[in-house]
Amino acid sequence: MAKLVLAIDDDKYVHHIIEESLAGFCKIINAKDGDEGLRLTNKYNPDIILLDIEMPGLSGYDVCKTLKQNENTKDIPVMFLSSKVELSDRVKGYSVGASDYIIKPFNAEELIARIKVLYEYRQQCVRLKLDIEKANKTAEMAMTESGDMGRIMRYVGQSYHANNFQTLSEYFLAFFTPLNLDVVVVFWYKSKGIFYSQQSGVCPLEQELLEQHRHSKRFVDIGSSTIINYPKVSLLIKNMPIENSALYGRFKDLFPHILEVTNEKVVTMERSESSYEQAAQISTALQDIVKQLNSQNIAQNSTTKVFIEQLHELDCAVKHQKELANHADLTLYISQLDETMQLFASANSDLAFIKYQLKQVTESRNELLANLRSKAEAAQQNINHHNDIELF
Missing domain, CATH: 3.40.50.2300 (Response regulator)
Known part of the structure; x- marks a missing residue:
């Protein structure tokens, strides 16, 4: 401590x-x-x-x-x-x-x-500063790329293959290293903020400022710092060159491009997570329905067996009545058959409910498949789009 x-x-x-x-x-x-x-x-x-x-x-x-x-x-x-x-x-x-x-x-x-x-x-700051030399080497390589849009398209390609926030933040923060900017990024994911920083840790006041200004206007200047807000991502630039109007204007034109791409990536990650959750719910629902069907099948077989036995008993009673030329009381047999018929009616009702559950699960499954097909088509279009781009 x-x-x-x-x-x-x-x-x-x-x-x-x-x-x-x-x-x-x-x-x-x-x-x-x-x-x-x-x-x-x-x-x-x-x-x-x-x-x-x-x-x-x-x-x-x-x-x-x-x-x-x-x-x-x-x-x-x-x-x-x-x-x-x-x-x-x-x-x-x-x-x-x-x-x-x-x-x-x-x-x-x-x-x-x-x-x-x-x-x-502070300990985090010390650890992160050890990575500055590595980041500077990355910056030198990035500076060899020509043009801001070329670097943006390079980030687009990187972010497309990022499957978690740690990887996405590494690509995102590397974009700002050649610009000598100290930044903090927060991804607004499922009603909570996930914070990452480049050259230092994220201090409590930085978190508070980003949370306080999350729903403010697109650009918020605070002293020499600037916050840029999108629905799913916010960026805090701690050393924005506000006094250099030309450079400040260039950055204000440039950064929304990378933030918009990142915003869509977070949206996609949320949708993917939702699809996984939906698939898990469908699997659980199907397992429950199978259990219900098995249980219902056992009950149905048992009721059918009782019904057959009661019909046999009724048939024997009728034959016995004819042999004795006696009007026997068949009320008991009729009552038993009536109860069994009620069991059949209840079983049919249960089966109707199970059919309704299967219909709901089928509709959810079709919706999930349509969503996955849409994502696959969008991914293919994205790949084709990048194949047509020549970075120069």
């Missing part, structure tokens, strides 16, 4: 609360203002920084901005501690580089849980 946490706050009571909350969990060092916090950061290089916003002298925003501009401290996760509850305050915190934001007052369990997430986030 985190070895060292630096708390920067001008309120001694807050320091006391933090120390009590994290006692035995990690080591705490305290700074009473922003200047002291910067000095202690450079001296001790803490794993996580807890930072108040409103302080005398440097504000928390100023301290965070200074930390993120320093090569030696820019990767330390910063969590703002503030009584400000508005989303705009969170957005401002994210804009200056914070990774999380907790509202005062807070309890020990919440603070520990947030620190665990941030520590794992």
